[in-house]
Amino acid sequence: MTAATPRRLKTWSITGDTRRKPTEYEAVTGNFHYHFNRKPAPFDLDPDSAINRWYLKHREGSPLQADDWEGFRDPAALNYRRYIALQHDREVYAEGVVDHYEALDHDARLDPAWVETLNRIYVPARYVFHVLQITSLYVGQLAPSAYITNAAFFQAADELRALQWTAYRAKSLSLGHGTHLANTEATRWIWETDEAWQPAREALERLLLAYDWGEAFTALNVVVKPTLDALFKEAFVDLATANGDGLTAALLQESRVDTTRSQAWSSALARYALGANPANAAVIDGWVAKWRPLADRAVDALAATFTDPVSARRRVADSVATFTTQWTR
Numbered sequence: 001m002t003a004a005t006p007r008r009l010k011t012w013s014i015t016g017d018t019r020r021k022p023t024e025y026e027a028v029t030g031n032f033h034y035h036f037n038r039k040p041a042p043f044d045l046d047p048d049s050a051i052n053r054w055y056l057k058h059r060e061g062s063p064l065q066a067d068d069w070e071g072f073r074d075p076a077a078l079n080y081r082r083y084i085a086l087q088h089d090r091e092v093y094a095e096g097v098v099d100h101y102e103a104l105d106h107d108a109r110l111d112p113a114w115v116e117t118l119n120r121i122y123v124p125a126r127y128v129f130h131v132l133q134i135t136s137l138y139v140g141q142l143a144p145s146a147y148i149t150n151a152a153f154f155q156a157a158d159e160l161r162a163l164q165w166t167a168y169r170a171k172s173l174s175l176g177h178g179t180h181l182a183n184t185e186a187t188r189w190i191w192e193t194d195e196a197w198q199p200a201r202e203a204l205e206r207l208l209l210a211y212d213w214g215e216a217f218t219a220l221n222v223v224v225k226p227t228l229d230a231l232f233k234e235a236f237v238d239l240a241t242a243n244g245d246g247l248t249a250a251l252l253q254e255s256r257v258d259t260t261r262s263q264a265w266s267s268a269l270a271r272y273a274l275g276a277n278p279a280n281a282a283v284i285d286g287w288v289a290k291w292r293p294l295a296d297r298a299v300d301a302l303a304a305t306f307t308d309p310v311s312a313r314r315r316v317a318d319s320v321a322t323f324t325t326q327w328t329r
Contacts, residue, residue, distance in 0.1 A: 098134055
């Protein structure tokens with residue numbers, strides 16, 4: 001008998017014909033969305049069912065098109081395991097910051113006028129983070145590739161962190177400066193009636209109605225989120241620091257790390273879309289032109305409450321311009 005011929009090892013299909021083992025990130029993410037571009041309908045239901053019609057219209061039917069969305073990669077290459085480990089360390093750091101300032105009896109030294117600014121501008125920001133969270137989840141739910149979905153879902157978790165720390169800050173302030181700071185109805189009244197908040201509220205509530213996945217991504221990650229993040233995590237940090245509120249400033253600066261990661265994958269996806277299909281340039285530009293005025297009006301109204309509105313608006317504009325260069329080059 002002759003010796004058996006060794007069987008040639010096959011390539012991992014998830015990486016194509018590259019003869020290499022996939023990374024952990026690729027193994028749990030690649031080609032996960034079996035339902036994208038599936039015929040005759042995404043899901044194993046009546047093709048005319050509501051969910052199939054929704055996905056066909058707002059995902060497959062989006063003006064933002066690429067032959068293969070599987071080519072996109074999150075620069076951070078995050079999977080669930082890595083994200084949890086990363087954010088665990090971040091939470092330990094944030095808790096240490098809180099412990100440090102609480103040991104100094106920090107809030108007792110705050111000027112009452114500044115506390116009122118926090119009540120009017122900072123505490124209602126949790127509504128902002130909640131809408132950003134919801135929209136991130138929607139973008140992830142409709143995204144044509146799990147590489148996009150995972151990045152959007154982790155971004156949603158980031159927004160929850162920001163929301164929770166804002167809620168914590170409201171509660172801690174209420175212990176020494178009045179229970180109204182942690183009163184949901186009082187904060188909701190400011191959100192719904194204060195003239196400083198109405199342009200932001202309009203932009204965010206309209207964001208919830210951006211059903212096309214491509215427009216939702218562009219409106220959220222390219223326009224609205226970078227703009228509002230710059231206002232709260234940069235301009236408001238400057239204001240808090242100037243008013244001796246190191247704790248609020250530190251928590252917002254810590255959250256800025258999440259913003260930086262969000263902008264990295266957002267710019268990477270925008271560049272990928274532009275490279276995959278030249279027609280996407282006009283599509284994205286059109287959506288940016290639609291949403292930019294809404295975001296700018298939101299900043300103008302909120303910045304008007306700052307000590308130096310001109311500097312606040314300039315800080316936001318510079319931050320947005322820097323982000324824009326990341327995906328338009």
